Amino acid sequence: MSDDEPAENISGGDDGGGIPAAFVPGDGDDAPLVERVVDRLGERYWQKTYGGQDAFECLVRTILSQNTTDTASQPAHDSLMAKYDHDEETDLAASLADAHQPELAETIASAGLYNQKSKTIIRLANRIVEEYGGADGFDEFVREGDYDEVRAALLNMKGVGPKTTDCVLLFAGGRDGVFPVDTHVHRIARRMGFAPPDADHEGVREAIESELPPEKCGFGHTAMIQFGRDFCTARKPACLDDPEACPMTDVCEQVGVYPDTGEVVDPSETVE
Structure with a gap:
């Protein structure tokens, strides 16, 4: 990150x-x-x-960075954003929730473990849409929600561990002490x-x-x-x-x- x-x-x-x-x-x-x-x-x-990054994009970026280097994950992030977040009207979470998994896997292939990561991203995107209404609602929750509630909610998401949780809290939420x-x-x-x-x-x-x-x-x-x-x-x-x-x-x-x-x-x- x-x-x-x-x-x-x-x-x-x-x-x-x-x-x-x-x-x-x-x-x-x-x-x-x-x-x-x-x-x-x-x-x-x-x-x-710190803070200011979009929370869902930060979550996706951190997942892409798992078990690989910045050199490998950055091109995957750039390709994903170009394909699934191509204009200001696009809700990234909704776009990825509807993504075709093999196509997303191919898009993020440079990050490694692309089949596993693509499935995780689609699953998380669906949850974000269902529980927060999309990327904007999730971003508001991460920035303004009770710290303990936000951390617990992130850790409750399959595929999101402590490091990913703390990166979202720091880079998107701007939380001190993380x-x-x-x-x-x-x-x-x-x-x-x-x-x-x-x-x-x-x-x-x-x-x-x-x-x-x-x-x-x-x-x-x-x-x-x-x-x-x-x-x-x-x-x-x-x-x-x-x-x-x-x-x-x-x-x-x-x-x-x-x-x-x-x-x-x-x-x-x-x-x-």
Whole structure:
């Protein structure tokens, strides 16, 4: 969900992706570890407010991104929108509810798992139309509904898990205090030590959201993903060969990373 983010910290304006978020650094060494990490990431990458995406399109985009890369899912999203949301009068949910599944599968083939994803999208589109009257009604519910009710409703939809739910709440709903956990965030949080090494995705989310100021969750999520791509990769983090190569070494516990031996293991394997 971060494919529209800038490559560097240029908050605000068209290139920066929107309105800059209020950014107040924490209380130095007295701030929780996750806040110190996010503050550092905010300085390196970007700080912006979130929300404003159409909720149903955001839901579809996130489903397309499951188990694949932005490079693969973006063309699928673009092809889907061109075919099923071709003018201002089109309700995307209604259009996809009536879609021919094999045709939709072919349209989104670049995203992988296209048969499964096409069936999920059509099923969700029908539910959105039946329960909310279409994309606009669903968008209003996501933006203005009670947070707990919205989250529960999304999680109740077959094919929508915690990460997809939180992406919709953040990118469409603009909800503060929501920190979606993808594979990068899951790895980094446990490796750096601000979540238990054996925490599952929900455990990581709870650990982060309990310690991080709500207004920092949005840019913290996207910046942490970029940090994972740039430095803290799964198999060969930058610190493995040279501690100075990673800008976060001084605030990282390196759980499961052993520079002396060159070994990298899942943090959960360090639990005795």
